[in-house]
Amino acid sequence: MQELTSRQKDVLTIISQFIENHGFPPTLQEIADKLQIQPSAARMHLLLMQKKKTLRYIPNTSRGIELLHRKPSGVPIYGSVPAGNPFFAEDNIVDSFEVRKYLSTSDDLFSLSVRGESMVDLLYPGDLVFVDPKKTPRNGEIVVALIEGQPTLKWHYRFHDEIELRPQNKKYSVITVKPHDESFRINGVVVGYIRALDRMKIDNLQHSSSRKS
Numbered sequence: 001m002q003e004l005t006s007r008q009k010d011v012l013t014i015i016s017q018f019i020e021n022h023g024f025p026p027t028l029q030e031i032a033d034k035l036q037i038q039p040s041a042a043r044m045h046l047l048l049m050q051k052k053k054t055l056r057y058i059p060n061t062s063r064g065i066e067l068l069h070r071k072p073s074g075v076p077i078y079g080s081v082p083a084g085n086p087f088f089a090e091d092n093i094v095d096s097f098e099v100r101k102y103l104s105t106s107d108d109l110f111s112l113s114v115r116g117e118s119m120v121d122l123l124y125p126g127d128l129v130f131v132d133p134k135k136t137p138r139n140g141e142i143v144v145a146l147i148e149g150q151p152t153l154k155w156h157y158r159f160h161d162e163i164e165l166r167p168q169n170k171k172y173s174v175i176t177v178k179p180h181d182e183s184f185r186i187n188g189v190v191v192g193y194i195r196a197l198d199r200m201k202i203d204n205l206q207h208s209s210s211r212k213s
Contacts (some may be wrong), residue, residue, distance in 0.1 A: 002052040010035060011045045012054060015065060026067040108133050109186070112144065112153075113196075118167035119153055126196035129153065133188035142190035147175070148183045156186070 004012065018026040026034075035156075046057040046065065047146065058064030061211045063145065065114040114127045129142070137143045143156040145165055152167040153167035163184075179182045 004049065004052065008045055008049050008052075008054070009037075011042070011049065013158060015055070015067060019067070025063045025067075027063055045079035111193070112151075114153060116153075118169045118172040120169045122168045123153070123193060124196070128194045128196065129190045130192040131195075132191045135189040135191065137186055137189045143188070145177075146185050146187055146189040149178065151187060152188070156189075158200075 011031060014031055015025055015141075018024075018030070028039045028042050032039045032044075035042065043059070046055065049055050050057045053068055055068055056066040062203060094138070109130060109132055111128050111130050114123050114129060115125050123142075129144075131144050137156045137158075139157045141156050142153065143165075144151050144153055144155075146152075152165065152175070157164040157166060158179070161178065163177050163179055165177065167174070
């Protein structure tokens with residue numbers, strides 16, 4: 001994709017914000033009004049941006065604009081994270097969900113679908129947890145931790161030179177790691193969750209995840 005001019009970047013911002021707010025693209029006149037230019041000038045910007053493969057423009061069609069290479073709005077949902085044994089789930093985004101306006105978090109918030117039973121009585125398979133990767137974990141918070149490249153969901157407790165990752169379900173064992181262990185890192189802190197009640201939707205989500213594994 002070729003570099004946009006400053007004016008074309010303004011047009012892209014207007015289109016992106018309009019889609020974010022309304023769910024559909026602006027008209028040519030609405031773009032022109034925002035930029036305080038003539039519709040013919042706005043059309044020229046769109047045609048040039050189409051040549052640069054930034055968008056697809058359909059002349060003589062109301063709202064005939066489609067952004068290319070557009071990131072999906074909302075919080076990315078990863079297929080699954082174990083609440084039991086660690087499981088590698090990189091590149092496992094299956095959907096997105098808009099929840100940022102309800103949570104005070106960083107812009108990098110993401111979501112995971114829970115699998116496994118080590119957090120049962122609090123979190124169940126199919127629940128969605130929302131994770132802030134920029135939040136510093138405190139004792140008594142739930143974290144997504146990476147152990148040898150594989151994520152797991154546990155309560156976080158730090159004691160001097162070691163960290164305990166505790167399950168909610170007492171049938172599972174506590175995992176003890178060293179803070180500076182190169183095979184261990186914390187991917188984020190759970191800041192909220194949604195209980196999954198529709199078992200059919202849960203099964204479909206997990207089936208989609210397994211096909212990508």
